[in-house]
Amino acid sequence: MNNPLKPNSDLILRRNNKVYGIPMKEEIGQNGYGYYVYEKMIKNKDKIFQIHGLTGESETYGNLLKRCKRVALEMMNRGVTEKDVVLLCSQNTLDAIVPVFSTQFINTILCSVDPSQSVKEVAYLLNLAKPKMGFIEKESVNLIKDALEINGLKMEIIVMTHDDDKNCLGYFLKPKIEEDNFKPKIMKDYKKPGFLFFSSGTTGMPKGILYSGYSSLNNNLSVSQLGFEAKIGTHLSTFYWGSALLVTTKVLISDGMKVVIPTRDTRIFAKAMSDYKVTLAFTSYTFAIGLNETITKDLNFNNLEYLLIGGSIVPENHLIKCRKLLPKTLVLLSYGQTEAGYITSFTRETYPFALQKLSCVGPPIPGTIIKITDPDTEKLLGINQKGEICVKTNWHLNGYHNADTTTIFDKAGYLKTGDLGYFDEDNCLYVSDRLKETFKFQGWHVSPAAIEEVLLKHSAIKEGVVIGVPHPLDETHSLAVVVLKEGYEGINEEEIIQFVNERVSDREKLRAGVKVWKELPKTPSGKIMKRKIRDNFINK
Known part of the structure; x- marks a missing residue:
């Protein structure tokens, strides 16, 4: 297969182990x-x-x-x-x-x-x-x-x-x-914040993310430069998520129309997309999982140019299914963050790569530079070397609302995403894991810290952590790993599960159960090594 990025090697390029998107032609919103x-x-x-x-x-x-x-x-x-x-x-x-x-x-x-x-x-x-x-x-x-x-x-x-x-x-x-x-x-x-979004930080609890309208406009303009338009656009999420603002802004830039669909039911949402001939839709992991031939067989998606799936990486079998159901549509994994908007994307010209590299999220969008660094040393890493994804653009967040922002940028001004990934030899990015402790259940951020606060109130528990373990339909389920106090060795794990589930929201429930260990691995300073615990369940 010919490399569709080769003709643009002077535009999308790797220099000193940094991958550059093509330059922006203009800026708007001053x-x-x-x-x-x-x-x-x-x-x-x-x-x-x-x-x-x-x-x-x-x-x-x-x-x-x-x-x-x-x-x-x-x-x-x-x-x-x-x-x-x-x-x-x-x-x-x-x-x-x-x-x-x-x-x-x-x-x-x-x-x-x-x-x-x-x-x-x-x-x-x-x-x-x-x-x-x-x-x-x-x-x-x-x-x-x-x-x-x-x-x-x-x-x-x-x-x-x-x-x-x-x-x-x-x-x-x-x-x-x-x-x-x-x-x-x-x-x-014009770079003054106009929006305050909420996202989960590395500590596990949500932070307020200040984002300017200028950033939203130019992040969308960057994608427009790749040929994306929203002549008729729609989004699944409410304005709690940045994707609602991104699509709305994309509609404005395209002089287009927005279809407002007040449901998260896949069948109803898909029918409205068909009825109003939507050309660009920003949906979710759960939409992609729920879409099937029974839903699409009587609907017409000939006008649907782009189906963007954001929030989480969709399993390959469901991605293949969506692309078979929508053969005329560019079905794309959309990689971005509330802190930075869109970060990477395939285009119509490079879509053959998306079909071949199923778990890949594409090269950087215009005006964006991405590098992969060692999370501990910040050393630049090369092709196929996994590390933290770091991004530099003119439209990242202004900062956290009433909170310290210095730790989210490195010394060179790159935003540290908290995601692990790597570039292949074609300058295409793969997102493989998260440095952050938070995880997602059906598209929602789940904070382990919030569940742990409840878990540790149980009289039998000496110490414990909550981690996310993969689930084929819900993305991630919550699992508690605990050490019991002396004298409580015979306690029923179901009792702990019931105790927690009665005190947390539905998305925080311990669906993966409770595991009792004799001790939890810790660093020399006494900090519990969550990643090591998680690896015990993920990498079996």
Whole structure:
């Protein structure tokens, strides 16, 4: 097979064991994300921006602009400033995008939580963000109130209904005298954070990731340079995940339309994709696992150009299955991080490699440099040598919210991803493992530290850790490895499992059970060696 990257060897190249994406042709968004959105809405005012994938209700760019102006003005009237954080908690609806764009019109930071999260999880995230105002779907109001109460936080709750009550979105959407003359503020510092995402750090607990609208715009522009467009785009996730913003931004850059599909059911989601002739969809591990011939046989995916699967590496057999079911579609493993957006990608020209190198995530996207380093020494590694993936771009995160950021960059300014991987001889990247202790269950980050906190409250346990072990359908299951206190040697493992499972969320349950060891391996300093424990179960 001919190497499709060889003709571009002067563009995608390896130099001093660093792999360079092709140069960016231009940059956009210097006036700010909100101003870019505003100009796109003016340009495309009569075109449909979004359509509900289940009901067919639609909205033009122009009408959405009017609604976003009104909400932005009302937020300012209520004292929301550039220094504040505004919360969104909503399933994917036609209203969900309004707070996203409205906050960017006034250069305020937006953060999101997902309605399916537990009170405990949301309480932790809200304590990090401390939002001044929140736009909350009606079904999640009690979730947010309970989470605020745990930390004694106060926040103005705006219920996302169209009632006239002053604490409802409908009130915000009333006509404003100033709306005809309103324009978003031009940002003095266009790299100022506009979004606050949440991700799991190396310590295992979520951190607030500050990300600028400028970074989102140019990360998407980089992928556009490879030929990716979202003439009709959709995303599976809510705005809690960065992928929702990435697809929305991609639609804007493409002057396209977004199909809003408020479900995670694979069958329903796939049917809406077919009905509205989606051209680009960002989905998940669970979507790829669930897609089958029974679902696709009566549907038409001839218009689907790109199916991006993010969050986790899909097993090869399911990837092959998806590509057979969608023969006209580029089915791609999307490697990226909330901290850096898209990082690698195959293109239509290099897709033959994707078909041959099933677990490969492709070469760097334009404007990106990747190197592989030894996690302990930061020594540069060569071809087929596994180490930590480190990335340099102009659109990585601004930093962690109210937390130290110095440790996530190396001395040369590369972002340390916490992922292990390697490059092959064709400059294609493979992601093989995670340095981070966190793992994923059905696309959700699971924090071992949170489960361990509960586990160690059991009276029989002297010490213990929680690790993730691979599962063919759910990605990873939680397994506890414990050392028992003297006198408790006869305790039933099921009792420990029940104790923990009654006190954690569904995704944190010990589905892989409990293993009792006499002692846990430790470093000379006394730190438990989790990777060594995990290897005992992974590498059997």
